[in-house]
Amino acid sequence: MELIEPLGHHELFLVILQLTVLLFVARVLGEAFSSIGQPAVVGELLAGVVLGPSLLGVVVPGAYESLFVVSESQFHLLEIISWLGLIMLLLVTGFETDIDLVISKGRTALLLSLGGILVPFVTGFALGWFLPSEFIVSADDRLVFSLFVATAMSISAIPVIAKILLELDVIRRDIGQLILAAGMVDDTIGWILLATVAGLARTGVADLDSAAVTIVSVLAFLGAAFTIGRRIIADTIRWVDNVIGGDIAMISTVMLFTLAAGALTQYMGLEAILGAFVVGVLAGQVKRFSYRVRHVFEAVTLAIFAPLFFAIAGLRMDVTVLADPLVFGVGLVVLSVACIGKFGGIVSVSGLAGLSKWEGITIGGGMNARGAMEIIVATIGLGLGILTTSMYSIIVVVAIVTSLMAPAIMRWSIPKIEMGEAERKRIERERYLQDSFVNNLDRVLLPTRGTADTQYAARLLSPLFRNLQTDLDLLCITPSTETRGSSGGVRDRIRRFVTRLGDRRGDGSDRNRVNRKGHPDSDETERVFSRIEQQLGTLSGETRRLVRETDGSAAESILETAAGGYDLVVLGERTLEGSTDASLFSPTVDRVVQETPCPAMVVSASGVDGREPTKMDEPIERILLPTIGTQASRHAAEIAFTIALEERALVEVVHVVTSHRSDDRFVARTPPPQEVEIGERIVDREAELGRQLGANVVTTVLFSDSPGEELVGIADRTDADAVIMGSNKRPMTRRAFFGPNVEDVLTNAPCPVVVLSSP
Template identity: 85%
Template structure:
């Protein structure tokens, strides 16, 4: 076996220096343009031109030659980095693409794309047919040359457009998504045209078979991607998150998918960027790839790889060739035809598509950017012997100039596009979802012993997780085999101890300690899980059964399991008698609440539910939501609104203003009117969120000497079905303490109570 020698010392040094210079200049120019109100992509595009023969080669030819006048194999090292940046940029573009919104605007996007293809293609073909023969490699190839110019005029640059939209912060707006959708259709048609023209150049005859194969390949790939690929990507990301739970692992997984899909589309005769873009779209629909992980990937791409891609793309251009008057004149004509053709085509159909004048200008300005896509087309034409060096430089110049024009046009026109109410609500909802507590639940842990309390907890989890792509793990803790032998006695080897995760027995006896009951090794554990699963019903994510053996307290196993990347631990537990020194819950639940690394939700059932377990399935018509305006109260509000939406329940948002005691001399009294105004603002803020999510809400602000007692009275008067509260645990003696008002409601409410606690 022949051993491949590593890259030479000088070659490695040179590529590192090249990347250093390119990234430094690209970022400096990018930040410079950002500081004057222009997108950074403009400066990054210019970096390659300035470092190429146009400026550096003219001012310091020795430096330029030592850096960039290298062998083809050496320059290919840079091109590999460039393609990696291009793939990552298209992946980011896919992540930001709302496929449902694009589909809803599909007809308009196709209409715009046809206008942006047909008119530039016709004007480009006419231009190529009448250009002077000096710009054609062979007069016999006039037809091929004209078709190639037409294709070059029709193409748009999705990476440049995407980066401009990202930097202008409009990629999530309807106009941004419409530009992306039209651009993708435009480019797909453009690559098919390019394949046809390239086949014609190679064979000298119109290769319609090649075009048909290309179209078929695109349809096959997209069909497989959005069926088999969608499921494969979703299941793999979920498995990686469950098994590893690392952001690094998720990023690596997504990048592997992008590279694999890029390799597949390249093998099929398509472009690697198509595969990367489609993977981005599919990953963007997987909830496990959270906004935080996405932000990390976007930051890495836009800070390092995208600037390198844009800078490397401009290195091939030589402005010196444009100094010739004829070449310069033809270049201006080509630029004019390119802009008029694209703008004319878009503006011509925008009115027919029901778009405003400013929307047409914005879309025309965005799709007029050719960027590196046209540079790639020009490179292919040069390699196939279709273009002369002068014509190559003209096409590259058109690509750069149109890319510089696009952000200026879009920055000028976008503010003039009025945002509709539906679009505004969609964007506000998306911004809320980025920081939403409920929407970012990916993994939930429910320790269970099969009691009424955990069954009711499962009954509340069901509407909470019904439409979320969140996985639910049911956990049963059992003593280890060694521990179990000391307790089996006459029950022999078939018996097994299942650890109770609470301190109240099935008959309701308070013990305050963890009890152990003899249960069958498999049948009883299955009964525990089945009793909870019956209350769950269907949820969007997966439900798993976990059994953990423990030599000590069940709390140890629950806490150890909770460290595995869970976003919420749900505990079903009745409260014990209220006492300042005794735990409010059993020792196990009390410890889990105190030490859990993630938020905990404790569900405490009422005596009525305990006496009649069949009432667990009763509909929830009214939810009481006390709030004090804290972040935890906000999270509890999200839980209440989500349950209310699924149950079609009414949420009453309550804020209780505590009365001042007459003998409280150490407290500075705030005017009652001011406290009531603050209370109104608090409940109105939560009510606005509820209405935004679509829930039915009413608000109440009241005054009481004892807020906890007032909340219990309100729950009793309004016949509330459940109370949902948010509270942070507070250090007090050796037990979890939620505060006197929350604990009073927990122990005295006539209905089940849910307390969401953040660590």
């Protein structure tokens, strides 16, 4: 086998220098356009024009020739980078696409896309039929030429549109999602038309079989992607997060799926960007692929690869050919027909689609952008011998000019589109979910011994995680074989080591599961898990059973497991009575609360003392939510409102203003009216969150010298079913301490109490 020679020193130097210059000019022009209120994509597209034969080639021809007048193989190195940027940009676009919203507006998107395809196709065909023969390679091929021009006029540029929507911060609005949906349908139909016309150019006859194969291929890929592919991507991302973890592993996984899907769609005769876009949509629906990780990927894409893609696309343009009066005149006609066809076609059907005038103008202006997609079409036409060099340049000019027009039109028209109440609430909810404590709980650990407190903790976790893709691990600690007097041979030691390793990594393999053959405690462990799972019911995420053997402290085993990337540890524990060291909890729970690396939620089910587990299924009708306005209180509020929504319960948000005693001489006393006003702002802030989520909320603000006793009294008088409160751990010798008020409630409340603590 002959070895492939490595890239030469000069070739490598040249491509690095080209990328340096392209990225620098693209970012400088992008920032310049941003500073005057225009999207950066405009400057990035112009960067290629500035560095191409249109400007640099005229002003400093020597520099232009040294940099960009290179061999085809050398320029292909830039094209590879350009395609990588295009694929990454479509992946980011997929992240921001709400497929449920697109489906809900499917009829509207279909009408818009048909208007954006049929009208420009008809006007483009007529244009091609009547253009002077100087722009046709062969007069005998006018039919093929006309069909090709019609196809070029019908194309939209999803990458350019997506970049504009991202920069205008409207991609999550209904109008942005409609443009993306209609644009994807447009481009899919455009790919089918392009395949048909290309087949006609190659064979001289209309290749209907090729068009049919393309249609079937698109439908087959989408069908497989949104069924089997959705599950594969979700399970793989979850597995990577459990076993490896970290942003790097997550981004690498999604990028691998993107490249694989792009290769598949390219192999199927479609475009690689279709595969990238679909992977972005599917990955964006996976809860484990968090907003934070997406933002990291998006930042790299928009800062480096997208500007390079747009700059390289503009590099192909040569406006010097427009110096010929005939070419310039034909260019104006082609540009006019392209704009009138696409813009007019969409605006004409916007009324039928139930859209306002300004919505029609915005969508028409956005989809009028042709960008690199039309440049790709023009390149294919040039390679097939359909287009002359002059016609190729005209189509590239149309692609650039329409891409420059789109952001100006959209920036002008979008502010005139009123946001409906449903859209406003949806966007507000999405913004809340990005920073939500509950929504970002990906992995939760519930150590259990099967007690009533742990069962009630599971009872609360059921409505909390019922509709969230949160994975819940149930952990049971058992004595080791050595502790039980087993031989403790090499095989046992190896098994224990592997089990611990798997637990640290969050591995869901069988070695961490219960019911190993011959395990002397397997029956009891099975009963423990069964009680908990009965209370949990059916959850959207994965529920796993983990068993860890220990010959020492159970707390140590729980802490080692919790260090494996969990977002929350839930502990069911009854408060101790008559403890000599004033500890509220058992030594195990006390230590876990003190040392856990993640937030801990303690559930004390003192109010269900003596109940049988089956009676824990009684509905929760009223939740008491004490708050002092801290972040811990905010997180507890999220938990309370989420449970209340599922249980259809009322949440009473309470703030107790502490009256200063007369001996507090060193405390600056605040006038009572101001204290009440502050308290009202605190409860109103939490109540607004609850109402935003759809919960039934009431608020209470009162004075008391003993807030803990007052909260216990409220819970008793209102017959509350649970108290949920947040508290930060306070430094205290040898035990977990949340403050006297929280401990009063934990010790004396007549109902179950949940305390969420931050590390």
